[in-house]
Each structure stands twice: as C-alpha cells, then as structure tokens.
Amino acid sequence: MRLDTSAPARIESRAGVIVLDGYGISVSVRRGQLALSDGIGTTRREGRFSKATGNLRRLVIVGHTGAISLEAIRWLHDGGASLIQIDRDATVLFASSRRGRDDARLRRAQAIAPYSATGLEVSRELLVAKLAGQFDVVLTLPESGEASDRIGVAVRSAREAGTLDELLRAESDGATAYWGAWSALVVRFPKRLLSYLPEHWLTFGQRSSPFSGSPRRAANPTNALLNYLYAILEAETSIACAAVGLDPGLGFFHLDTASRDSLACDVMEAIRPKVDAYVLKLLSSHTFSPKDFYEDRKGVCRVLAPLTHELSETARVWQLAVAPIAERVAQMLADSVRQDGPALATPLTQSRRRASQGLPRVRVAKPTGGKLRGVCEACGETVPNADRRHCDACDAKRIAEQGAALVLLGPQALQRMREEGRDPAHGGAPSQKRSATARMRRIAEIDWDRTHDLADPEEFTLGILPKLADCSLRELSKATGLSLRYCSLIRRGERVPHARHWAAFNSFA
Numbered sequence: 001m002r003l004d005t006s007a008p009a010r011i012e013s014r015a016g017v018i019v020l021d022g023y024g025i026s027v028s029v030r031r032g033q034l035a036l037s038d039g040i041g042t043t044r045r046e047g048r049f050s051k052a053t054g055n056l057r058r059l060v061i062v063g064h065t066g067a068i069s070l071e072a073i074r075w076l077h078d079g080g081a082s083l084i085q086i087d088r089d090a091t092v093l094f095a096s097s098r099r100g101r102d103d104a105r106l107r108r109a110q111a112i113a114p115y116s117a118t119g120l121e122v123s124r125e126l127l128v129a130k131l132a133g134q135f136d137v138v139l140t141l142p143e144s145g146e147a148s149d150r151i152g153v154a155v156r157s158a159r160e161a162g163t164l165d166e167l168l169r170a171e172s173d174g175a176t177a178y179w180g181a182w183s184a185l186v187v188r189f190p191k192r193l194l195s196y197l198p199e200h201w202l203t204f205g206q207r208s209s210p211f212s213g214s215p216r217r218a219a220n221p222t223n224a225l226l227n228y229l230y231a232i233l234e235a236e237t238s239i240a241c242a243a244v245g246l247d248p249g250l251g252f253f254h255l256d257t258a259s260r261d262s263l264a265c266d267v268m269e270a271i272r273p274k275v276d277a278y279v280l281k282l283l284s285s286h287t288f289s290p291k292d293f294y295e296d297r298k299g300v301c302r303v304l305a306p307l308t309h310e311l312s313e314t315a316r317v318w319q320l321a322v323a324p325i326a327e328r329v330a331q332m333l334a335d336s337v338r339q340d341g342p343a344l345a346t347p348l349t350q351s352r353r354r355a356s357q358g359l360p361r362v363r364v365a366k367p368t369g370g371k372l373r374g375v376c377e378a379c380g381e382t383v384p385n386a387d388r389r390h391c392d393a394c395d396a397k398r399i400a401e402q403g404a405a406l407v408l409l410g411p412q413a414l415q416r417m418r419e420e421g422r423d424p425a426h427g428g429a430p431s432q433k434r435s436a437t438a439r440m441r442r443i444a445e446i447d448w449d450r451t452h453d454l455a456d457p458e459e460f461t462l463g464i465l466p467k468l469a470d471c472s473l474r475e476l477s478k479a480t481g482l483s484l485r486y487c488s489l490i491r492r493g494e495r496v497p498h499a500r501h502w503a504a505f506n507s508f509a
Contacts, residue, residue, distance in 0.1 A: 011036050011047030015316055016057035018047075019309040025066025027059070029075050038066075056081045060232070060312045062305075063088060084235040088302055089217060090227035092261070095235040100347050101245030101330075109333040110263070114252050118336040120164055122329055123252045126270045127171045129325075131155045133273025134178045140280065141181045150177035164253060179207040185280075187221055188287045190380035197290060201301070209300075217300045221293045222283065224301040228311055229275045230268070233318045237264040237271075240319070240326035243347055246333070267329060271321050278314065282372070287389070289375045289382075310372045323348035448500040455499035464506050465493060480504045 011018060020027070020038040028035050033048040034056070049056055059081055061068075068083075073096075076083050082097035113119040135151045138144045154174030161167035185204040189197060204222045211217040218224040238248040238261045251262025292307040303311070327346050334344050346352045374383040376391040378398070383391050390398060468476070468491050476487040480501045489495040490505075497505065 008037075008039070008044040008046045011038070011045045013049065013054060013056055014309070015313040016055055017060060017312050017315050018049075018056060018058070019060045019062060019305070019312045020066075021062040021305050021308060023063070023065045025061060025063060025068075027061075027066070027068040027072045029069065029071040034072060034075050034079075051075075051079045054079070058312075058315050059083050060235075060315070061085045062308055064093070082235075082239050084232075086228075086231045086235070089300065090224070090231040090303075091216075092231050092234045092238070095238040095248075095261075097239040097242060100243035101345065103245050105337060106245045106330065106334055107247050107250075109337045110246055110250050113333055113336065116336070118332065119252045120161075120167070122332055123164060123167055123266070124158060124161065125328070125332075126266055126325070127167060127253075128155060128158050129270035130272060131158055131171065131174045133270070134174060134276070137273050137276050137280065138178055138181050140277075141185075144181050147177040147181035150174070168253060175207075182207070182222075185222065185283055187283060188377070189290060190287060190376060191378055193290055193380050198295070201293075211298065211300060217298075219299060220301055221288060221303075222279070224293060224303050225279050225282070225311070226275070228303045228308065229279065229314065230272065232312060232315050233268050233271055233275055233322070234261065234264050236315055236318045237261075237268040237322050237326065240322050240348055241267060241329075244326050244330040244344070246326070246330055267325055268322065270325050271318060274321055275318070286372055287375045287377045287380075289380045291380070306373060324351070327351075445498050445500065448498070452499065455502070457496045460496055460499075460502055460505075461493070464502060465491075468505060476505070479507070 011020070018036065020036060022038045022040040022043075024037070024039075026035070026037040030048070033050050034054065036047045036049070037044060039045050056076075056079060059076060061084070064085075064087060073083065077098060080098065082095065084092070084096075085094040087093050109118075113122065131151060131154050135148060135155060138147050138151060141147070151174045154170045154177070157170035157173070158167055161170055182204045183206060187202055187204070189202070194202070198220075201220050203220075205220055207215050207223065207226075209215065209217045209219050209223065211219060215223065215227060218227050241248040241261070241263055246263060248261035248264045250256070251266045254260075254262040254265040256262055288307075292304055294302045294304050296302065327344070327348055331344050343352065374388055375381070376383055376394050377389050378394040379391065381391045383389075388395075471491070473484050473487050473491065476482070476491070477484050480487070480497070482490075482497065482501065486495065486497075490497055
C-alpha cells in the first residue's frame with residue numbers, strides 16, 4: 001500500500017473566522033501559538049496562529065469528535081476570540097466568550113419579566129421586527145401578493161396584541177403565509193446531475209421536516225442551509241446576550257428547555273429575516289454542487305465542507321446585526337426596575353461612546369450572497385473564478401454546440417427573412433455600404449487601367465490559378481482586400497479578378 005506523504009492543507013482564517021470539521025479535531029497551544037488540526041482520514045488540515053497576527057474572532061467547530069485543551073480555551077479567552085461548537089444537525093452545543101456586565105439586578109429583572117408587562121413589550125418588539133422583516137423579504141418573491149397581505153395583517157395584530165398568546169398567534173399566522181410563499185423556490189444544481197438528485201432537493205417545499213414535524217432535521221438543502229445559518233446566528237446571539245449582562249438561557253416566549261439558550265432564541269427572531277434574505281440571494285445566483293450536501297441513513301440533509309466554512313464567514317455580519325437588539329433588550333429590562341437610572345453601557349455597538357465623540361453609528365454590513373466557491377452549472381466541477389458559470393471543458397463544448405447550431409439555423413433564418421421580404425443584405429445600411437465599396441473598387445480599377453496595358457484573362461487562369469489550390473482563403477482575402485466569398489469563387493475558377501490584384505495572388509504562387 002502506498003502511503004500519502006503529501007503535506008496537509010493549511011487552515012486559514014477568513015473574515016476572522018476559522019471553521020474546523022471532520023474527525024479527530026485537535027485544538028491546543030504549542031509554543032504560545034494556537035495549533036489546529038481537522039479533516040477526515042488522510043485528508044487533513046493544519047494551522048498555527050498567534051495573537052498578534054492571527055486576527056481570530058471566532059473558532060467554529062462543526063462536529064463532536066476530537067479534543068481541545070484547557071490552555072487553548074484560555075488562549076482564545078485572552079485573545080478575545082469566541083468558541084462555538086455546532087453539532088452536525090445544526091444544533092448549537094456550546095458558545096462562549098468573555099462575559100460582559102455582571103449585575104445581579106439586571107438578571108433578576110430578566111427572570112421576572114415574563115410575568116410582567118415588560119416581558120410582553122420585549123416580546124412584542126422582537127416579534128414585530130421579525131414580521132416586518134418577513135414582510136420586506138416576501139415582497140422580493142414571485143406572486144407574493146396574498147402572502148404579503150396576510151403578513152401585513154399579522155404585523156398589525158402583533159402590535160395590538162394584549163397577551164402573549166395573541167402575540168404568538170399573530171407570529172404563527174405570519175409564519176404560515178411567509179413560508180408558504182417560499183414553497184416553489186428552486187435550488188440550482190448542475191444540469192447534468194439533476195436526474196441523479198432526489199426530487200425534493202430541487203425545491204424549497206415546506207419549512208417543517210417530515211422527520212421531526214419542525215424545522216429541525218431538515219430533509220432538503222434549502223432548509224439545511226437555513227438551519228446552519230440560524231445556528232451561527234444563535235451562537236452569535238448567545239455571545240451578545242452574555243456580553244450585555246443577560247442570561248442567554250432565560251427567555252420570554254421560548255419555553256425553558258434543558259441545553260437551550262431560550263433568550264438567544266427570542267432575540268435572534270428579529271434578525272432571522274436578514275438570514276432569509278441572504279439565503280434567497282444564494283438561491284437566485286449560485287449553483288450548488290451535490291457535494292455540498294449529504295443525506296444520512298435516516299434521510300436527514302446536512303451541509304458539508306467547504307460550504308460550511310464559507311457560510312460561517314457571515315458570522316461577523318450576524319454579530320453586528322444582533323448587537324443593537326441585545327443592547328435594546330438589556331436597556332428595556334434595566335428600565336423596568338429603575339426608571340431614573342443611568343443608561344446602560346453599549347459594549348457591542350459602542351453607540352454611547354461614539355455619540356459622545358460625535359461619531360456616526362456603526363452600520364451593519366450586508367452579507368455578500370452569490371460569492372461562494374464557483375461551481376460549473378453543467379457538470380458540478382469547481383471553477384477557478386466564482387463569476388464563471390462553466391468549467392473549461394463544458395465551456396468549450398457549449399461554444400462548439402452553439403457554433404454548430406448557428407451553422408444549421410443561420411441559412412434557414414436568412415431564407416425565412418428573404419421570403420418575408422426582409423432580406424438583411426438588401427436595402428438600408430447594408431445596401432449603402434455595398435454600393436460605396438463597389439464605387440471605390442470601380443474607381444480603383446479605372447485608375448489602374450489608365451496606366452497599364454489590357455491584361456489577358458488566360459494569363460491568370462493558366463499561370464496563377466493552378467497554384468492557388470492550397471492557399472488559405474483568409475490569407476488571400478487579407479492580401480487582396482477582397483471578400484472571403486469572392487476569393488473562394490476565384491480559387492474555384494468561377495471568377496477572374498481584376499488585373500490589379502494579380503500581383504498579390506501571384507505572390508502566393
């Protein structure tokens with residue numbers, strides 16, 4: 001058996017995010033640097049990063065096999081980088097970062113808020129923002145009239161809701177209309193591979209999975225994409241809530257559940273439409289490869305690397321988007337227990353500090369949908385440039401097929417236009433151009449005849465023509481200025497050119 005002695009691929013930080021996946025993941029510290037390793041079998045990656053030049057903000061681990069040392073956790077903490085672990089079913093297992101404000105009064109206000117008017121107002125603000133965002137998104141979908149009307153009604157109902165049940169009912173009505181408008185959306189895969197893919201992979205279908213009755217355990221690629229990006233958003237929201245001094249686990253309208261950050265699930269509702277808009281842009285502009293997804297033994301669809309790496313690069317966008325929401329929730333809770341107290345610090349957006357210095361607020365960047373790794377639309381192979389739609393082989397084949405089609409269809413189209421009295425070669429600009437060319441040629445022939453003796457056509461037919469049989473028509477046309485068609489007639493002996501061209505023809509002979 002031949003051993004693979006090639007060097008492992010290098011792990012790189014992109015947009016301050018590193019994603020590790022595979023089996024036997026290793027995170028440790030060696031000589032003061034963060035040492036990382038991941039991959040499957042002999043396909044491994046390795047990398048080392050220093051605090052000074054690593055520019056690491058997020059370390060995302062996808063999976064559950066491997067080890068991380070205590071020293072590595074401290075390295076990440078000291079470097080200001082957050083650690084996120086996501087299971088293969090897009091469940092957030094762990095999200096940690098530096099804890100921010102530590103105020104028991106704020107956490108107590110959070111704990112009692114669900115039983116007071118404050119909890120309803122916080123829930124209303126989050127869900128109205130979600131419904132309004134869904135209304136904007138659904139307007140970009142085809143035939144969205146009925147859905148947009150129903151979501152508009154849901155927005156009004158949410159604003160007027162007097163109880164949490166009424167608020168959640170309005171949110172549910174809006175969600176039904178919203179995801180219904182997504183049902184016919186098409187997922188783009190390479191054309192040659194469509195017959196090999198499950199039919200339910202080719203459209204969005206419905207948001208709930210047949211395996212769980214909920215969005216979890218997605219059955220097709222679009223829902224798997226949404227679940228993975230929502231997991232990244234949930235992790236960023238948990239980190240943001242902890243940074244402003246809130247307990248990510250104590251929610252308002254998501255029930256208390258073991259191993260779930262219910263508050264993060266509440267707060268992220270306001271940002272979900274931004275994730276949806278990003279996915280819609282991908283669906284409209286990107287061709288996915290079947291290698292981007294995997295269907296396990298139970299039929300659940302998973303997102304695979306390197307697509308998971310590229311999607312994780314959007315973490316910074318969701319971090320900036322959720323920051324003002326988390327700070328707003330913290331301020332509302334603080335105001336509920338001390339009306340005249342000072343405004344809370346804004347560690348995520350730095351809005352108070354920037355306002356005191358007369359600086360503009362930080363604007364949230366938009367994720368760049370459609371700039372993922374390029375895939376050939378025909379065969380699914382990776383292309384070197386994300387803007388290209390075909391690989392070299394398919395591009396050459398496509399050009400050849402188009403050329404062959406033009407050869408067959410061109411004369412037919414020309415004949416049809418002539419029968420309809422629309423001959424493009426006669427009348428209008430073509431006729432004027434042809435007349436001008438003929439006039440200039442005739443003037444040149446007259447000038448030549450004035451200074452030369454009358455030539456015998458047989459001199460060309462017998463002395464020059466036989467030697468032109470192997471000459472290229474393109475070369476003859478370039479040397480004489482005559483058209484390719486006329487040069488062809490001359491080479492076949494059907495025409496004799498004017499004597500002023502004989503010298504040029506004779507040079508080839």
